[in-house]
Amino acid sequence: LPDQDFSQQAHIPSFQKVILSPSFSLSTDSSTLYRFQYQEMYKRSIEDPSGFWSDMASEFYWKKKWDHQVCSENLDIRKGNINIEVGNHISFIHMQHYRIHNQLMGFSQWFKGGVTNICYNCLDRNIESGNGEKIAIHWEGNEPGVDDSLTYNQLLDRVCQLANYLKQNGVKKGDSVIIYLPMLMELPISMLACARIGAVHSVVFAGFSAESLEQRIIDCKPKIVITCNAVKRGSKIINLKDIVDSALSESSQNGVCVGLCLTSANESAMKREATKWIKERDVWWQDDVPKYSTKCDVEWVDGEDPLFLLYTSGSTGKPKGVLHTTAGYMIYTAATFKYAFDYKQSDIYWCTADCGWITGHSYVAYGPLLNGATVVVYEGVPNYPDPGRCWDIVDKYKVTIFYTAPTLVRSLMRDGDEYVTRYSRKSLRVLGSVGEPINPSAWRWFFNVVGDSRCPISDTWWQTETGGFMITPLPGAWPQKPGSATFPFFGVQPVIVDEKGKEMKGECSGYLCVKTSWPGAFRTLFGDHERYETTYFSAFPGYYFSGDGCRRDKDGYYWLTGRVDDVINVSGHRIGTAEVESALVSHPKCAEAAVVGVEHEVKGQCIYAFVTPVEGVAYSEDLKKSLVLSVRTNIGAFAAPDKIHWAPGLPKTRSGKIMRRILRKIASRQLDELGDTSTLADPNVVDQLIALADS
Numbered sequence: 001l002p003d004q005d006f007s008q009q010a011h012i013p014s015f016q017k018v019i020l021s022p023s024f025s026l027s028t029d030s031s032t033l034y035r036f037q038y039q040e041m042y043k044r045s046i047e048d049p050s051g052f053w054s055d056m057a058s059e060f061y062w063k064k065k066w067d068h069q070v071c072s073e074n075l076d077i078r079k080g081n082i083n084i085e086v087g088n089h090i091s092f093i094h095m096q097h098y099r100i101h102n103q104l105m106g107f108s109q110w111f112k113g114g115v116t117n118i119c120y121n122c123l124d125r126n127i128e129s130g131n132g133e134k135i136a137i138h139w140e141g142n143e144p145g146v147d148d149s150l151t152y153n154q155l156l157d158r159v160c161q162l163a164n165y166l167k168q169n170g171v172k173k174g175d176s177v178i179i180y181l182p183m184l185m186e187l188p189i190s191m192l193a194c195a196r197i198g199a200v201h202s203v204v205f206a207g208f209s210a211e212s213l214e215q216r217i218i219d220c221k222p223k224i225v226i227t228c229n230a231v232k233r234g235s236k237i238i239n240l241k242d243i244v245d246s247a248l249s250e251s252s253q254n255g256v257c258v259g260l261c262l263t264s265a266n267e268s269a270m271k272r273e274a275t276k277w278i279k280e281r282d283v284w285w286q287d288d289v290p291k292y293s294t295k296c297d298v299e300w301v302d303g304e305d306p307l308f309l310l311y312t313s314g315s316t317g318k319p320k321g322v323l324h325t326t327a328g329y330m331i332y333t334a335a336t337f338k339y340a341f342d343y344k345q346s347d348i349y350w351c352t353a354d355c356g357w358i359t360g361h362s363y364v365a366y367g368p369l370l371n372g373a374t375v376v377v378y379e380g381v382p383n384y385p386d387p388g389r390c391w392d393i394v395d396k397y398k399v400t401i402f403y404t405a406p407t408l409v410r411s412l413m414r415d416g417d418e419y420v421t422r423y424s425r426k427s428l429r430v431l432g433s434v435g436e437p438i439n440p441s442a443w444r445w446f447f448n449v450v451g452d453s454r455c456p457i458s459d460t461w462w463q464t465e466t467g468g469f470m471i472t473p474l475p476g477a478w479p480q481k482p483g484s485a486t487f488p489f490f491g492v493q494p495v496i497v498d499e500k501g502k503e504m505k506g507e508c509s510g511y512l513c514v515k516t517s518w519p520g521a522f523r524t525l526f527g528d529h530e531r532y533e534t535t536y537f538s539a540f541p542g543y544y545f546s547g548d549g550c551r552r553d554k555d556g557y558y559w560l561t562g563r564v565d566d567v568i569n570v571s572g573h574r575i576g577t578a579e580v581e582s583a584l585v586s587h588p589k590c591a592e593a594a595v596v597g598v599e600h601e602v603k604g605q606c607i608y609a610f611v612t613p614v615e616g617v618a619y620s621e622d623l624k625k626s627l628v629l630s631v632r633t634n635i636g637a638f639a640a641p642d643k644i645h646w647a648p649g650l651p652k653t654r655s656g657k658i659m660r661r662i663l664r665k666i667a668s669r670q671l672d673e674l675g676d677t678s679t680l681a682d683p684n685v686v687d688q689l690i691a692l693a694d695s
């Protein structure tokens with residue numbers, strides 16, 4: 001495990017309570033979940049998980065009920081005498097490795113044998129219960145005044161047309177489809193259409209570069225790529241089709257043949273005629289998809305059939321394909337959404353995340369739609385045309401639940417209260433935060449200014465891997481402490497372990513693990529089950545290891561303190577240091593690079609890169625620019641380093657391991673806290689680095 005000094009965590013806030021009475025902030029029809037009810041339900045969820053989750057699952061439609069066991073699991077090979085045939089029903093062709101083992105570490109299955117479909121449960125089921133004319137999606141375009149909406153009936157029609165189109169074009173159950181779209185309605189439509197026919201979607205955030213997209217295409221070999229010609233974000237136009245063209249031409253050299261690129265014309269960003277076109281391969285969505293029938297039979301799938309793949313950063317250069325399956329994910333996102341936001345049928349819900357990340361999967365698309373909610377989907381950026389846009393949208397749609405990231409809160413806070421207070425915001429009743437620890441001053445501003453001191457904040461801790469919320473307040477159910485994600489969700493047993501893996505009790509700080517499986521847990525890393533076992537289940541045998549540090553206070557509240565591995569959290573986006581390093585090293589003039597995260601006022605953390613140029617190359621501003629460009633083109637603009645620090649050499653141990661602890665101190669200019677540097681192969685490099693700090 002990497003070195004980690006818990007006392008240095010900037011985010012541990014001073015203790016302060018904000019007492020919320022359970023009733024004042026909740027809607028009048030609320031069946032408020034008081035603390036004792038939580039405790040009762042939590043106790044049951046731990047003592048009788050089968051009964052608890054069966055009850056939750058009974059709200060959904062099952063073509064066939066699951067086998068006798070709700071969950072089978074084995075988080076520890078040492079405990080393993082489970083002998084279960086894994087994955088008979090997994091049709092995903094690349095998953096053979098997952099089938100043969102029968103004593104997998106980290107193995108868990110939920111609702112195995114149950115037959116269902118998540119798209120059916122999101123749409124048809126809600127329509128059958130009388131919600132067909134309810135708005136499913138309010139879409140707000142980048143430009144104020146450009147908007148659209150779809151009822152549940154209309155959404156189902158659109159999803160069915162696309163599902164039929166995909167089937168007609170050869171997409172079958174178990175095939176993968178890459179979706180590279182901005183926040184257009186076509187994005188959730190595409191996800192749902194894949195789910196309807198049992199295809200596995202892999203959404204790639206439209207901020208990723210051609211090279212990142214290509215890497216993902218090569219990894220999961222989609223039959224079809226769905227994109228749009230361009231997107232306008234704020235005043236900037238991004239030509240997505242060019243990026244896709246470049247990714248596809250490269251991946252075809254690597255033996256992947258994507259037969260079809262379905263392109264939605266986003267004419268407010270770019271005219272169709274201006275779009276480059278490859279006749280044999282490209283198809284306009286608007287021309288072809290509407291010709292298909294609005295009725296499409298559901299492909300009934302096993303509860304353990306894969307639903308989607310989502311790539312996320314890890315501590316090596318290669319992104320990890322996190323694989324989620326159907327039923328457990330469905331029940332978990334639905335239940336977490338309902339309880340953590342105290343959801344009511346009358347709510348209007350807006351989550352600012354992009355569907356390219358897990359938050360968009362679970363809490364823009366699946367969780368809310370499973371609950372029959374009305375969701376706001378926003379195409380643009382939060383400060384366009386000015387920093388009041390979010391509150392303009394809140395007032396326009398009468399948003400009641402607003403879920404966002406601390407980085408956005410901090411950036412709007414910097415723009416001043418006036419942009420907020422000029423809007424009413426009186427519809428708001430619950431606020432949410434996700435992506436990184438929320439610092440207490442941002443928390444208070446969010447609570448006092450945005451929420452007028454009346455809306456509780458659900459600070460939800462979870463991960464791509466966990467599928468849904470793991471530690472989160474339930475609004476109004478207990479006193480909040482700014483900066484604490486409070487208590488575990490139903491069925492989740494967090495444990496804090498020391499570096500030897502020993503579970504600690506009571507007040508403590510250490511590594512955050514989870515003891516038993518929960519329905520939303522991912523099942524494997526696509527194509528690399530071994531990496532799944534070693535990354536998550538071998539550091540602390542018997543537990544799932546989150547990669548986060550955590551403190552539990554004397555009242556039992558959990559305080560997340562940030563990543564303890566080589567992952568940086570920039571504006572709530574996970575970026576692996578190794579990925580950025582390999583992008584830098586791919587530059588012909590870069591000999592070596594080491595990247596660390598440094599605290600940043602708005603982004604939470606920013607990327608700080610130490611670079612050694614190849615012999616004979618001089619340090620220059622131009623070289624800095626071209627190194628940053630190399631990261632932009634390899635990964636995407638969001639991963640661009642904020643600072644390049646020239647390094648004649650890097651601090652390494654005698655065995656050649658880079659001492660990032662020292663680099664972090666230099667980067668944050670905590671020069672009197674460098675600690676013992678005598679174990680370095682060459683202690684002089686530290687002085688050289690300090691001397692070059694401002695060059």
Ligand code: 6R9
Nearest residue numbers: 434435436437459460461462463464560563
């Ligand atoms: C949902 C999401 C996961 C990492 C996670 C942690 C950080 C997320 C947090 C939080 C403190 C919260 N994180 N929510 N830290 N408090 N409420 O963001 O998934 O992109 O996979 O990132 O984000 O470090 O390990 P993902």
